Amino acid sequence: MLVDILEVRSDWRRSRAHLAHHIITEFSDWVASHHPQGKALPCDWELQARAIRLLSSSQGSTMDPFIHMYQLETADRQHLISAVKGLQKKDRYQEAAHLAKKMHLQPYLNFRELCTPLLLQDKLNVVEGYVSNSPELQQELVRLLDSWCHPDFNLGNLLQQYPGLQQVKHERMHPKSLSKFVTRLLDTYKIDSELCPNVKQYRALGAMKFLFYQKYGEKAMDDENWNDHISVAVGNNPWLQEQLVMMLCSYRDVTAAARWARRLKMPHDRLPSAVLWILSNQRQEDGSEEEESAMAYSSREDCYQLPVPLDQVIFIDNLADLEMHLPAMLQPGCTLGVDMEWRPSFGVLSQPRVALVQVARRDRVLLLDLPRLSEEEEEESGRQPGQRRLARATNVEPRAHDETAQLQASCSGRCEAKNSVAEEGRLLGLMRRLFSSGDVLKLGYDVGGDIQYLLTSYPMLKPALQQSSRVLDIAVLQKQVERLLSAQPVAGGSGAEVARGATATRTTEERGLSLLVLQTLGKALDKRQQLSEWERRPLTTAQLLYAASDAYCLLEVYDGLLQKAKAAKLSVNLEKCMVGKKVQKPRHSDPAPDDERLWKKIGTEVPATLPAANLTRPPESCSREPMSVRNFAVVCDSMLQGLGRYLRCLGVDVHILENIEEHRKAAEIARAERRVILTCGLPYQTLRSQVGEDCCYFVDCKEKAKDQAKAVLRHFNVQVTPSDIFSRCKVCNGNRYMKISGADMARVAVTRRELLRATAGQDDPEPGYGVVLGDDLADEAQGCVEPGGVRWSPTVAPTQDFAGKSWRGVVALPGPEKTMSRASESWSSRTPRYYPACFVDNQELDANTASFADGTALLAEAIPPGVLETVQLFYCCVTCGKVFWEGSHFSRILSQFADVLSTESDTSTFYES
Structure with missing residues (x-):
């Protein structure tokens, strides 16, 4: 009987509010209550065929009840496939994918025909659900997205295959967005990156652009390191090799382009004429640049110099040497500087591992070759060197309660830890002694991030890192000292200025640790080797000096900060600078500090991205x-x-x-x-x-x-202040406005609608023409009012890029002379101060074209007629044409941000004139 009713009525296909839809819901509930344990009503194949025909024209919300009530899982497969293809012909791809997944029809359907429209509409969650249980389809999805990242891919040709497709998200088809999605899929489905060569090529091109910016823009890399990274990025890819030569020519370094063309043995028919001319007239040998780079590094006397001789910088690449040298560094009362280096990834798909751990004492520096040490550890434990990395790639984090039990077991005492060194491996035992020793102070700059990245690279070190003790973050200590100094009045300037001293004029060129070294010791670090190839063996002398200096300088910076605090008679709390120390939470319900949450992640979940703990x-x-x-x-x-x-x-x-x-x-x-x-x-x-x-x-x-x-x-x-609220346009960031009365705005709205009819050849556009504002402010748009008790959220027309038209300064907008509602009534009526440059004269508006002097259209057609009849004064952004008026959103913003608003200097609002 239900099928008979639905075949007669058509309203159930359109909305949930109709009677037929309620009948389906009630009948489904009745079947579920009277036929428990998954049993359904008996039905023959003819009834199933009629249900399938109805299903192909129904709403998605009725699909599950139909499948259960009429046992469509047992229906004829050809009928179900025909229903899915019928949905595809009607451009109802989401329902087609849902039905195919429910009926397990994926092997019998063309994946690209079904899922390509969904990807174009940015319905990624639907496609991911469709391929969730099929490794073959997951790989096919990655191949499809990778093909869209090819340099010759044409989106227009693809869209011609789907002429009736609506809501296509063109911006999501950019290789940048696609490569991010592919990267996430590779990590989720554990797929080899070799399956997506175009994404790897696009990422490599991005890496090349960054390297060019570092060398020619920032001038922050020497030729040796730059050549190493460019060689890795380009590889044997002919297209990337050609892009390298063309980019060098665009930077007017034709000589380097010729040198690379000769080194890569590129065919002459792929080279620009300028490069061919140099190749035919010059013969330059490679290698001279490396010698010049090394000489330049050693001759920079204006940078921080390593105080210990180079023979005291010991490179350790085997466990026997580590057992001989590391215990001597862990004498009670010692202070160590700890730093880590890894090969920069430059956005490529493979994540680099920590390549070097530096441990510095007052008289020597140890450089630990962690990749080689970990491989030796695996060989001793009977595992092949490559198995750990494969296990790491397919590793699934254990449950929280399992990790808690492991943590409690590992904290049972130092004696048990020493007795288990032999069982747990020599490297893990030595690293446990390094990080968990309570008698040795370890110094690091943003060391929490280094520890997290070390754990991500080598999960086998997790027990050692969980028990870390007395690890002090120099960055936190620096902030504490500067905060205490700035609070003290000092003659001749603030305490912070005196603390920085005469080096303040140079600090604009330095960043991070190098800036701190400059402020504390008077000379900055030479950071040219920071982006070098740290997995190359052997390391160059320049790399050895840089790595040792990066760790050793922490010892001198630590002494300098304490001496500065002592000279100013300040009390520094070192316990607050320890990584992983719990900090008492404030009274409000804000989340725990980032460093505390990060340390908790070390025991629970470690993200597979670059370390973020230094973002405290x-x-x-x-x-x-x-x-x-x-x-x-x-x-x-x-x-x-x-x-x-x-x-x-x-x-x-x-x-x-x-x-x-x-x-x-x-x-x-x-x-x-x-x-x-x-x-x-x-x-x-x-x-x-x-x-x-x-x-x-x-x-x-x-x-x-x-x-x-x-x-x-x-x-x-x-x-x-309250006068700052809405002083800028939320759409384009403009702060120049025009005040227009309600009567004038009504006339402009009529003009705009007539112009739109004339240009589009259509009927009068409905109010709300344009693109709906996104995010969680959509239901609280600035101009919303509640006429007749109905809330309306305005829309705006698409705008162009207004980055070049933004204006500095703050404006307080005067509004209609009427009483403010709700929360805004409590504010003072004192007139605020305005900036005349932020307002334009009404003469700049052309009444005939409803646009401003620069051609920007006034979006008056987006105002509902009811608002035009009630609002007395409108404010129009002359940058993008969006129209504002007083509404209830102002009072909500006042209420939501009351705890950060300042009313001491100005208690007025922009509506008060």
Whole structure:
């Protein structure tokens, strides 16, 4: 009977609100209650065929009840395949994929025909569910996405195969987005990266661009290291070799292009004419550059010099030497500097491992060749050298309670640990003594990140790293000393200025540890070897000197910081600088500090990305001087667009990167426009090295965008007043507005609709034309009102890139002369101060074209008619044309950010005039 009803009625195909849909739901519940344990009503093949025909035209929400009620799992397979193909012909690919998965029809369907439209619509979760139980389809998905990363791939040709496809996400088809998705799939499905050569080629090209920027832009790499990394990136790929030569020519280094063309033995028909001319007239031998690079390194007397002789820098690549030298370094009361080096990945798919661990004492430095030591450990334990890395690639983290039990067992006492050294392996035993010794102080700069990365590279060292003791982070100590010094009034300047001294004029060129060494010891580190090939053996003399200096300088910096604190009669708490020490939580319910959470991860879950422990966030009671919003400008990467829009709501000057823009673009913008970078995840390490720690902030992705905005304001001590709220356009970051009365706006709206009808040849567009605002602010759009008790969320038309039109400064927008609602009623009525340059004259609006002087259209058609009749005054962004008016969203923002708003200097709002 149910099938008879549905075949007659058609309303059940459109919405859940109709009677037929309720009948299906109730009948399904009745079947489930009267036929428990998975039993269903008996039905013949004819009834199943009728149900399948209905299923092909039904909504996705009714699919599961139909499958259960009519036992479609046992239906004829050809009927089910025909139903799936029928859904495909109707462009209902999501329902087709869902039905195929439920009926286990994947082997009988064309994967690319079904899943390509879903990928174009950015429905990745549907495709992942479709291939979840099939390794063959998982590999096919990776191959498909990899083919879209080929340099000759044409998206337009692909879209011609699907003329009726709607909501295509063109920006998600960029190789940058595709390569990230492929990388995640490789890690999730444990697929060999050799299956995606185009993604590897695209990543290698990105690595080459970064290397070119480091050498020719930043001038931060010498020729020797640059040549090593370029050789690895290019490999034997003819296309990359050709790109290398062309890029060298674009940087006007034709001589180097000719040298590389000769070294790579490239065919002459693939070379530019300028390179061919040099090859025919010059014969230069390779190798002279390496000698010049080594001479240049040793002659830099203006940089920090290693105080111990080179013969006291001991390279250890076997366990016997390690057992002989390391115990002598662990005498009670000793202080050691610990650092680590690894080959830079430059975004390639394979993650490099820690290649070198440096341990420095006052009279010598040990350099531990950890890859060779770990291989020897595996050989002794009866495993083949390559098995550990394979096990690491397929490793599944144990459950939390299992790890807790292991941690409790490993902490049973130092005596048991010593007795088990022979059983657990010599390397693990020695590393346990190094990191867990309570009699030896270990110093490191952002050492928490190094420890996490060491654990990711060598999981067998987990028991040793879990018991780490007395590991002090120099970066945290530096912040503590500077905070105490800045709190003390010093004649001739603040304590922080005196602490930096005469070297402040040079600090703009240095970053991280090198900057700290310059401030403390007067000479910066020579960081040219930082990006060298650390897995190359043997290491060069320049690499040995750099590695030893990087660890030894920690000892002298530690002494310098303590002497500085002692001279100022400051009390430094070293326990707060220890990695893994629990810090008492503040009264509010903010999450634990990043370093504490990181240390907990060492015992539970370790992410497979670059270390993030050095992103420790300072406490909210920051010692920075209060800063007005008008003096604060940031650049957000593409992963923090929600945060960027929240900050714009509070009046912050925010440049948000587009999804297709590279992360290095943030560093270029930050340096050119003096902005602070807000980022998260892997890019933080690179960006911080380019702009400095003070100009790069790590955002916790686990927090909501609203809480992220509060954390940023507290960290930089930015003072936000009620008059700052909505002083910037959330869409384009503009801060120049035009005030238009309700009557004038109604006339402009009529003009705009007439122009749209004339150009598009269609009926009057509906209110809300454009793109709906995304993220968690969509339901709280700035102009929302509640006419008749119904909330309306406005939409805006797509806009172009307005990065070049952004204006500095803060504006407080005056509004209609009416009483503020709810929370805004409590604010004072004192008139705020305005900046005349932020307002434009109404004469700049062309009434005939409904656009501003620069051609930007005023998006008046997005205003609902009910709003035009009730609102007396509108505010129009002259940069993008978005229209604002007073609504309930203002009071919600006041309430949400009440704990970070400052009302001491200005209690007015931008609606008060």
